[in-house]
Amino acid sequence: MFAYIVRRVLATIPVMAIVALFVFSLLYIAPGDPAAVIAGDQATPDDVERIRASLGLDRPYLVRFGAWVWDIARGDLGVSIFTNLPVSTMIQQRIEPTLSLMIVTLILAITVAVPMGVVAAWRQGTTIDRAVMAFAVLGFSVPVFVVGYMLAYIFALELDWLPVQGYTPFSRGFWPWLQNLILPAIALGSVYIALIARITRATMLEVLQQDYIRTAKAKGLGQRAILFVHALKNAAVPIITIIGIGLAGLIGGAVVTESVFAIPGLGRLTVDAILRRDYPVIQGVVLLFSFVYVLVNLAIDLAYTLFDPRIRY
């Protein structure tokens, strides 16, 4: 088990190296010249050339890549072209809102979607089941920003239950913090909930057909113990897998959600950086997201062993 963890952690190195190469290259080949943008409308070609040299953009591709990787390895993500602040500092300033949004969404999605899927499978073919499935289809097909604006309109503007937008740091208290995150989490989580609920239902339907469920019933166990202990633990592996896969979508969705609800997080930082062609910031954020994704996948692989003793590494 320990050897497996070490192997998996080491295996993330080449993965991250390839990700880094892509991140670096994508911006290298993207249209638009950051030197020209910084120089502004009045600049002469000489000015642009001077800025390009000062940014090191005139050096060969591989040299720049090597230097970039070396800097990152030492924890230096570069300096923003626009704010002149270190990228790592900018990310630190913006990470709390995004992390908060992700965690609240994740908890909300799992606590809502898993019981939904379980009950739908148990009551297969009934109105409850159909309602869950209808919700799942709806959750898939309505885009995040539509759900976001609708929620903001109904619960913030009309009913005035929750704030329209913005973010309150956790240090100012749990409830103020959560208040600002409820609507964004629902908006961001709707696709995620739909996905998890569907997979939970499908997996549970299969598990409930198994002989050991009949055994559990013959032992005199109640419906809740049968569903949530005997069946759900067997359904856990596919459900956890989809939670992990969905997390990638969540990262993309966070960018949109933060824009809709004016949350000053990494998503907003990314969008702003892209609009300004702030290369070091874009690279830093994308690299961070990739790293988180690789880590989450590692955590999921390890979590399998908690739920299914037949899986051994």
Place this chain on the structure above:
Amino acid sequence: MALLEVDALQTHFRTPDGINRAVDGVSFHVNAGETLAIVGESGCGKSVTAMSILRLIPEPPGKIAGAIRFNGKNLLEATDKEMRAIRGNEISMIFQEPMTSLNPVLTVGRQIGETLRLHQGLSAQAAEDRAVEMLNLVGIPEAKRRVREYPHQLSGGMRQRVMIAIALACNPKLLIADEPTTALDVTIQAQILDLMRDLKHRVGAAIVLITHDLGVVAEVAERVVVMYAGKKVEEAPVHALFNRPRHPYTQGLLGSVPKLGSSLTGEATRLAEIPGLVPSLKQKIPGCVFASRCPHATDLCTAIAPALEEKAPGHVAACHYALREGALAA
């Protein structure tokens, strides 16, 4: 009063192409401490009968009618809560497939202890201690280590021993064993049967043994019910059944078992078989259900269903001609 009285049990299933009469008016009883075997071919309704007793049939599409009296209480009128208190506690069940009947993600100890905690209110620790005792009782070596293992770490025979341990943990009054040895190797089959016989004497539980294996019946049963196409066609004490089967179907079943000393080569000793298949349970058959395959069938058999009649003390059969000795012994 009998421990279990099944009276005119009907278990029907609604299917897209009509009603499947899996069990159609079966009656029998089991006395305390007795072993009753229910035998018949695949699809004759014996497993459905077993599942109906504990009401493990999903309803709908299933529908159970008649009466199942356990200690005088009709289980078909019991609430879900009352049924849960009986399942695994007063009546428990062993299934045919030891490989799939245990939950793969829970430890063996947890699965044995679960019934104890549920029905006897034991603490987690007490339940585990008792689980170790149960594993010892069913002959699993290193029980202390095994309670923490998962089903996939055990062989098929071991798993069936675990199933028996689960079934007997709460000292049930009745154990329903649905083909408990069918999925096992022959040598393991004998061990499991020995174990069941041994434990039955220790625990004093009555057993309803569902099987198609007449060898098993001869070894462990005291009385036998023969089922065919959802109906009981014969019931007798085990010796009477083997010595003088009255119903042509039972005779056919016994004829299809090889006898010790008979040569397996040569035309003369060819194993007898019953021609044809069990009729579809979706149509009502006006006459005798076995008429279409019976070598002795007459117009009377296809027209009028024979009632169960006592042909000898404690020996009933549903056949118009079963009294005419010699005529059927052909």
